[in-house]
Amino acid sequence: MEPFVTHTGTAVPLRRSDVDTDQIIPSDWLKRVERTGFGKGLFAEWREDPTFVLNRPERQGATVLLAGENFGTGSSREHAVWALTDFGFKAVISSRFADIFRGNSLKGGLLPVQLPAEVVTALMDLTDADPTAEITVDLDAREVRAGAITAPFDLDDFTRWRLMEGLDDIGLTLRHEESVASFEKSRPSWKPATAVS
Amino acid sequence: MAKTLAEKVWDEHVVRSADGEPDLLYIDLHLIHEVTSPQAFDGLRMAGRTLRRPDLTLATEDHNVPTDLLQGPIKDPISKTQIETLRKNCAEFGVRLYPMGDASQGIVHVIGPQLGITQPGMTIVCGDSHTSTHGAFGALAFGIGTSEVEHVMATQTLSLPRPKTMAVTVEGDLPVGTTAKDLVLALIAQVGTGGGQGYVVEYRGDAITKLSMEGRMTVCNMSIEWGARAGMIAPDQTTYDYLRGRDHAPAGADWDAAVAAWDALRTDADATFDKEVVLDASTITPFVTWGTNPAQGVALSDVVPDPQALPAGNIRDAAERALVYMGLTAGTPMRDIAVDTVFLGSCTNGRMEDLRAAAAILEGRKVAEGVRMLVVPGSMLVKLQAEKEGLDKVFSDAGAEWRSAGCSMCLGMNPDTLTPGERSASTSNRNFEGRQGRGGRTHLVSPQVAAATAIVGRFAAPSDLQEL
Ligand code: SF4
Numbered sequence: 001m002e003p004f005v006t007h008t009g010t011a012v013p014l015r016r017s018d019v020d021t022d023q024i025i026p027s028d029w030l031k032r033v034e035r036t037g038f039g040k041g042l043f044a045e046w047r048e049d050p051t052f053v054l055n056r057p058e059r060q061g062a063t064v065l066l067a068g069e070n071f072g073t074g075s076s077r078e079h080a081v082w083a084l085t086d087f088g089f090k091a092v093i094s095s096r097f098a099d100i101f102r103g104n105s106l107k108g109g110l111l112p113v114q115l116p117a118e119v120v121t122a123l124m125d126l127t128d129a130d131p132t133a134e135i136t137v138d139l140d141a142r143e144v145r146a147g148a149i150t151a152p153f154d155l156d157d158f159t160r161w162r163l164m165e166g167l168d169d170i171g172l173t174l175r176h177e178e179s180v181a182s183f184e185k186s187r188p189s190w191k192p193a194t195a196v197s
Numbered sequence: 198m199a200k201t202l203a204e205k206v207w208d209e210h211v212v213r214s215a216d217g218e219p220d221l222l223y224i225d226l227h228l229i230h231e232v233t234s235p236q237a238f239d240g241l242r243m244a245g246r247t248l249r250r251p252d253l254t255l256a257t258e259d260h261n262v263p264t265d266l267l268q269g270p271i272k273d274p275i276s277k278t279q280i281e282t283l284r285k286n287c288a289e290f291g292v293r294l295y296p297m298g299d300a301s302q303g304i305v306h307v308i309g310p311q312l313g314i315t316q317p318g319m320t321i322v323c324g325d326s327h328t329s330t331h332g333a334f335g336a337l338a339f340g341i342g343t344s345e346v347e348h349v350m351a352t353q354t355l356s357l358p359r360p361k362t363m364a365v366t367v368e369g370d371l372p373v374g375t376t377a378k379d380l381v382l383a384l385i386a387q388v389g390t391g392g393g394q395g396y397v398v399e400y401r402g403d404a405i406t407k408l409s410m411e412g413r414m415t416v417c418n419m420s421i422e423w424g425a426r427a428g429m430i431a432p433d434q435t436t437y438d439y440l441r442g443r444d445h446a447p448a449g450a451d452w453d454a455a456v457a458a459w460d461a462l463r464t465d466a467d468a469t470f471d472k473e474v475v476l477d478a479s480t481i482t483p484f485v486t487w488g489t490n491p492a493q494g495v496a497l498s499d500v501v502p503d504p505q506a507l508p509a510g511n512i513r514d515a516a517e518r519a520l521v522y523m524g525l526t527a528g529t530p531m532r533d534i535a536v537d538t539v540f541l542g543s544c545t546n547g548r549m550e551d552l553r554a555a556a557a558i559l560e561g562r563k564v565a566e567g568v569r570m571l572v573v574p575g576s577m578l579v580k581l582q583a584e585k586e587g588l589d590k591v592f593s594d595a596g597a598e599w600r601s602a603g604c605s606m607c608l609g610m611n612p613d614t615l616t617p618g619e620r621s622a623s624t625s626n627r628n629f630e631g632r633q634g635r636g637g638r639t640h641l642v643s644p645q646v647a648a649a650t651a652i653v654g655r656f657a658a659p660s661d662l663q664e665l
Contacts, residue, residue, distance in 0.1 A: 016518070017511035018390050018490050022629040027608045031261065031275040033235035033282045045631055069511055070391040073424065073490070074629060076326040077233065078342035096391055099426050100326060104342035156358070158218045169344070170246070173352045176213050176221060180249075180354055183212040183223050188458065190451035191225060192314045193252040194293040 003166030006138040007090045009063030013124035020074035025083040039086030058131035067094040072101025081108035091137040119151045199465035203397040206337040219356045225319040229256040231283040233324030237347035238286040249353045251291040259304045264600035303576020303602040306330040306544035313443025317432035317459040329420040333413035335432035361471040363396040367404040369479040377412035378643035381419040382484040386494040393425030404478035410439040411550040418545045422491040431463045483658040486641040488519035503527035538621040539570040539651040543607040546624035547575025551644040556588040558648035559595040565654030570597035573605040609634045622650040
């Protein structure tokens with residue numbers, strides 16, 4: 001994974017709450033077996049409306065998504081993250097994320113940043129007033145900065161370190177292979193297993 | 198130290214914990230389906246990694262499969278490729294697969310319990326948010342994304358922070374004619390879509406322990422719809438009676454050893470939860486959603502709410518948008534709303550009891566003129582059992598379509614979809630915009646309300662039928 005230290009870019013304000021993953025990437029797109037090319041399906045149905053914020057000329061090239069509360073609810077599809085990153089987003093800012101979406105983002109190169117609702121609204125107001133306004137998401141300092149706004153955000157040290165180093169999760173776990181093997185020896189024998197054909 | 202059920206199961210699976218790091222949690226069972234696994238298998242191959250425990254991995258085909266066998270094999274080439282990819286991957290990595298046509302095929306969350314491979318105290322994951330269903334057995338079960346699917350494939354573990362715990366206590370008795378589905382829809386309307394975020398929830402109280410295993414599964418299934426990471430119910434005699442004798446359930450001395458271990462899986466009397474919610478079951482009546490998220494619901498006897506009466510801000514804005522999308526006017530009695538389609542099925546309500554309850558209402562009656570009703574069993578075993586009991590005939594005689602097992606119109610990845618503007622009463626779990634097909638308008642209901650609605654053509658409860 002590519003390391004994430006800090007990112008600066010323009011933003012798209014999506015003033016809707018409870019945006020579910022069926023909206024982010026409709027199920028039609030889930031039939032694909034690849035991991036790339038999902039950007040075209042991002043918000044597919046809403047984008048059919050030419051006035052939808054993502055379609056507006058002043059929002060082209062934006063890399064930070066400002067979303068309403070409870071972003072990414074619903075299905076576990078990581079395709080939602082792949083659609084956002086393929087479209088060009090590097091970070092999503094919301095006052096609350098659905099758990100699975102947040103976890104998927106942290107694995108998929110999209111930084112989910114949780115900020116108080118007032119701060120998210122202030123950022124939306126800022127980019128509404130000036131679409132060229134840049135927002136900096138600084139993972140190193142755990143801080144979002146834009147215009148006069150400076151807002152700290154929480155992220156645990158371990159995850160921050162993993163993202164800043166761009167480390168592969170599986171690789172990290174495989175370092176503990178011995179612990180896994182010894183745990184396996186302690187499992188009760190009556191635990192179920194699928195007969196392998 | 199006193200512990201909750203969730204904490205006990207968690208602690209029994211910690212492979213490694215270190216200060217300032219997430220716990221490494223062992224996974225007892227990894228369920229797989231065609232939609233969220235191909236990229237994970239690819240990842241393994243690209244990194245030259247192996248699947249650590251094929252014997253703890255189980256696959257089925259459910260999301261894409263056509264349920265109308267008269268239509269022949271899969272026509273959609275992309276769906277077909279996805280199914281074929283799963284078959285190839287399972288063959289290459291040695292994973293047991295229940296393909297279309299197999300007697301054990303079905304929706305992943307229906308077949309696990311049915312095979313008896315979902316057991317108390319296990320950790321169960323699947324690249325599917327409704328994995329929470331398996332929590333009905335006192336398992337810690339939750340949905341994961343494809344990167345985590347790959348992580349489990351490679352390591353049989355997940356690296357996760359310890360979750361917070363919540364108790365939802367449902368006291369009292371559910372009134373006659375009210376179901377587990379009504380209970381959970383009413384709960385979600387009360388707590389909101391994000392109410393459970395970050396928590397593993399334990400459902401407890403009289404109204405919960407009196408539910409059958411299938412009712413418990415319906416409740417746990419919908420945990421994700423209010424944001425909970427997982428939902429659990431402590432195992433008890435009902436759980437053991439359900440499991441005993443199933444294919445993968447322990448037998449003989451193993452059964453006794455397992456039950457002894459399962460008996461310990463109860464929240465200690467003096468354990469504390471991070472949060473508690475209490476609900477009175479006796480006030481719950483048949484429930485139906487009116488909006489585009491599962492928290493936007495009211496009692497069937499109620500009216501479409503007026504957004505202006507809701508708190509200003511997100512909730513009101515979302516309600517206003519939902520009414521436009523749903524084509525509804527505030528103040529309309531729910532019972533006056535006509536439907537085009539009724540869908541009975543899904544991992545929420547596609548099991549035997551659901552089918553039996555709906556059939557009992559439809560028996561000797563007809564689906565209303567102009568209404569299409571689809572009955573899609575959750576698994577092939579459910580289908581065969583229903584046919585043995587003659588339910589297929591009840592449904593067909595009433596004018597409903599009797600289908601084969603799969604996810605079907607729950608998400609419309611197969612040919613079963615709503616057309617733009619079409620309105621459905623659906624026993625599934627999500628009423629998101631376009632969930633059942635572009636422009637489709639979904640109302641979530643129980644199987645009983647679905648059946649009564651099919652007969653009347655407008656939202657109705659079984660109790661309305663006598664008055665006809
Ligand atoms: S029935 Fe619906 S919710 Fe359940 S697994 Fe299938 S698509 Fe998902």
